Amino acid sequence: MRLLSLRPGRGANLLLPAIPFILLILAYTIGSAVRHAGNPDDKLLPGLDALVAAVQRVAFSPDKRTGEYLLWSDTLASLTRLCAGLAIATVTSCVIGLTVGLLPYLRVLLTPFIAVLSMIPPLAILPILFIMFGLGEASKIVLIVIGIAPFMTRDLALRVSELPAEQLIKAQTLGATTWQILTRVVAPQMMPRLIDSVRLSLGAAWLYLIAAEAIASESGLGFRIFLMRRYLAMDVILPYVAWITFLAFLFDFILRRLQGGLYPWFAGARAK
């Protein structure tokens, strides 16, 4: 049989995916053991016991100073920023992307500008952003927005312009105004695509969130990781990284579910 046509059975389907994770954990455990053999105080690859203790400390016991459970208050702070950033970026890119994609005048006016915007590395203009938007939550949210909105806008405008011309003509022959075409024909078809676009941007959003929190902040997952980096406290950093990874997964999952649930027509239409 060709390798190509060999399909794993039911057991293999459950077992195989676990293997790389098991290997990773094994490699970590060995690496940690080796380092601790050389230096019992090694902080870079803490043993599993140290990790568990750290998780216990940050997630399940109140911080002595503030009485808060660090992991949860950090998570709350970060997620608030992330969601605000995503929401603003989504709304902005929705409004601009839809109109730019649909209206020829706007398309000509803004397409090159948005293309240039989306190429500017936001990290490089951080000081200006901070001056313009202050240092509170606003600037962190703005960094996320600036980081992902131009890409999302471009993507959406492109998808609007990819709508079959037949649809727009048909709508006009049904008597639709530009506004009605926008709200009843174009926008509803773009919603599931917008979700795709948000999913694609999630990684970048996390990145900018972490970068923003690293610079000016008093709480948040990124803040904590940066604070701990100075002390090489990997026992805290690693669980935080795992937690962020899990949250990223969760977001992706929720968005996919949302797409399927809210737009049942989309899977069929996309398949074509």
Added chain:
Amino acid sequence: MRLLSLRPGRGANLLLPAIPFILLILAYTIGSAVRHAGNPDDKLLPGLDALVAAVQRVAFSPDKRTGEYLLWSDTLASLTRLCAGLAIATVTSCVIGLTVGLLPYLRVLLTPFIAVLSMIPPLAILPILFIMFGLGEASKIVLIVIGIAPFMTRDLALRVSELPAEQLIKAQTLGATTWQILTRVVAPQMMPRLIDSVRLSLGAAWLYLIAAEAIASESGLGFRIFLMRRYLAMDVILPYVAWITFLAFLFDFILRRLQGGLYPWFAGARAK
């Protein structure tokens, strides 16, 4: 007429795109003038003369200490890293993505692992990267690779699995082995898609490059920006940002050209 059907004429087509840029420059000039009226030494929004002088200094006169032309040596250093990172990420994701997409066993084995990898925020695990890859060029390149390769691999594996089953069966009835299918049917069709994937990842690659150079480095565009940030030398930072934006554009343009030139069949096949 509906707004939707109004199309700008030839003149407007040339003029309109310039407007947002002109407005931006205008806003900057006014902002700069206002700040300089309050403080003639303001460094945040340097005047056009200061920008020109800075460009003259970094691009066209040798550095006093090293005798190098800073902008060019930084560009060379950064582009070397960027290209190395992109090349490694491309080759890796090509090899893994193609085989994972094609071979059911590998697909079951690696898909969840790659998905998890692509969700880990690379900035957060920098200390581990340093230990594993050292602080030299390697770790910078690795950060780029880790930042973009899992995404590219996932994307490519997805696209391979989207190939019509008919093609693979047809190839088998023509007597192809798995290897032949991989090299003659799947890989060639994925090359232009790989270019799409690289284009999509360029922004992230720049971001990771800048982040890596900000952390430990002796040269590079990101290094210079972060060094200059130490004393708010926006007169140097802004031209550097513009230059990076231009380079990003150039890369995108070259990749698009490459795609069209190397894979003439792709535009037609994609349209379907």
Added chain:
Amino acid sequence: APKKEFKLAWSIYVGWMPWQWADETGIVKKWADKYGIKIDVVQFNDYVESINQYTAGAFDALTVTNMDTVAVPGVGGVDSTAVIIGDFSNGNDAVILKDKTSLKDVKGQKINLVQFSVSHYLLARALDSIGLKERDVTVVNTSDADMAAAFATPEVTAVTTWNPIVSEILKRKDAHNVFNSSQIPGEIMDLAIANTKTLEDNPDFGKALAGIWYETMGIMSANTPAGEAAREAMGKASGTDLAGFESQLKTTRMFFTPGDATAFAKSAALPKTTKLVNEFLFEHGLLGDNAKSAEVIGVKFPDGSVFGDPNKIGLRFVTTYMDSAAAAAKN
């Protein structure tokens, strides 16, 4: 013009942790209320960004070193006044070598440090002390957040950095402290500065800052349970614990009383240090590209004398506010 709301930017460093503690325990509000103003204490995770924001005018006051005051706001045309001299680094900053025990071994090495920071200055002074020049070594710009991890990599053999990273790195057996700021006492000062113009218009702001600071100093320096609790809280907030924080305090020459600080401000050491710092900045091109000498920026001392250009003062050392705090304490 008089205003009512002020913003202070601070970042995580042993000598600046009291600001947050004072804010959390209500000391800031108490003093602000006393003068009928509002003071917003904002934490920065990134020191550089806090200086930039102050320079750009987004903040009225800042915790910063003397050197960075001249190099960034000073060069950027912002005239600042040192409201408080909180401490000077007395071992907090150090040159650390891996496997080598003598500063002389630094020759020819790559040294990781935050370029153009006090670490860079310390290194220059260290090299100076053994007759080497900066060109005898190679400096590699490295973010302070990653210095500890950097030192753990094989190819990094020398770093210059500050606390808490210094104590973190010195926990390693192969790390050796070969030169530190206790060998150049008083040269790296940690200040709370404020925009001179703002201060002149609102002297109450300066008085409030000084009041806050010395009330806090009184509590944290005390060998009482309250003092220990304060120190533990500050340690926690900076990511360490009581022991870690106290070991950092040991290498910091804190001026717990206004008198200590004013005595230091009036000492003859200050103009000498200023000259060294400005020359360092000039040599590294940090005084602007048009600078002809180390004297393009002026630094004014409590006695009214000025180093450098009196028409372009970047930093003023005064005792006004610390004196008023001392006076208030007596009443």
Added chain:
Amino acid sequence: MTTISLQNVWKEYEGKVVLEKLSLEIAPQSFVALVGPSGCGKTTFLRMLLSEETPTRGRILIDGAPLAPEPTVDRGVVFQRYSVFPHLTVTENVLLGKEFAQSKFLGMLYGKARRKALEEADALLAEVGLTGAASKYPAQLSGGMQQRLALAQALITRPKILLLDEPFGALDPGIKADIHVLMLRLWKETKMTVVMVTHDLSEAFRLGTRVLVFERKENSALEPDRFGATITRDIDVWPPKHAAWATPAGKKTPTH
């Protein structure tokens, strides 16, 4: 009672003549079938009738008045594909024309107005045989059902003219036969003027009252860009099945 007349209409694209010297009167309630080789300009002709393109020379009049400069509600259209909206159910697709007309801002009807419009939509859906699929999305329909839906959708606005561009080109033969019957019935009931482009001659003669053949002249092979296609044959189909006369008075008249 809609007459379409073309007076010496030419269409060029950047110097390339696509259609030339079209002069034509289309009588009210006729069913004109347009055939011709691929690329000869049939779609271009339809696009001009839709106001999507303007003639380079000549004029097009509807009932003596010049065409509106953009697509309007008096000219319905069905394309070979993409005629229906994938995000709307069958019923919603048909309702859309009503909603556009009656709800300028929201483009949506509620309450009584919606119930009234729904009645009309349901009647039309019954007419095209889609009652059972009312709550499905287009992607769940077969090709033939999608084209029925496109017809119903176009008809709800009661266009005076219906333009069809190879509407049944992608359908299976069996399904095609069914939909031909439907098409003829709808045309007779609604008394529209229909212009249909097709590749299929037998379809043209089966449905049309008049078949127009577009072709380029002989000499166009030598100078391909200089000469466009024009009407080379104009055939009245026998037996006549003109809507107005074919439907005996008193027989079921359309409800819309």
Added chain:
Amino acid sequence: MTTISLQNVWKEYEGKVVLEKLSLEIAPQSFVALVGPSGCGKTTFLRMLLSEETPTRGRILIDGAPLAPEPTVDRGVVFQRYSVFPHLTVTENVLLGKEFAQSKFLGMLYGKARRKALEEADALLAEVGLTGAASKYPAQLSGGMQQRLALAQALITRPKILLLDEPFGALDPGIKADIHVLMLRLWKETKMTVVMVTHDLSEAFRLGTRVLVFERKENSALEPDRFGATITRDIDVWPPKHAAWATPAGKKTPTH
């Protein structure tokens, strides 16, 4: 001389019976047309012949030997779409079978071997009327040309059996007629056994020597999952046009 025989073949998907009790002998060089309602399992039947699916019960034999467990070079296939490779030119698409056979590692032929293979490919292209399009990519071809190409591509390996799943379903009627003629000619020349699925009855009778009708039994409406489709009619087409006998001896025999 290839006989296909099915012995009591059943196919179920998770308890749902799709095909049942298929017993069948397909004589060498016959052209079997398979018709039946949508979803009755025609494609499933073809997939079993391709070894893409295995019967749940029963066996399939080719010349008395069980089917290989995966698609092999002795069974060619043409689908309705996606049969040709978009990234290869017409010539390259046809050459591919040769390259797979002769160049195990690279899958590419060079020099003399390539020239020899090219001759064969060109001859086949001439046969299907694609000589002029040799250097085009599939996206540049019309639907009819793409299916001709798919045929040529499948034929270069000289399969003993050719399986076709609605190969001409998406084509225009005029083009379809042409390709029918071509198909019959190729079948006669190559002496393959052909099994073709189609929706179009007239196509089935025009091309097939034998028409099989797949259908579900009456009672299957009540318990839809319990009963699958089976062969309800098996018609020998008159007049016989069996390849071996229809081609007079001595007349042009296939060169490949």
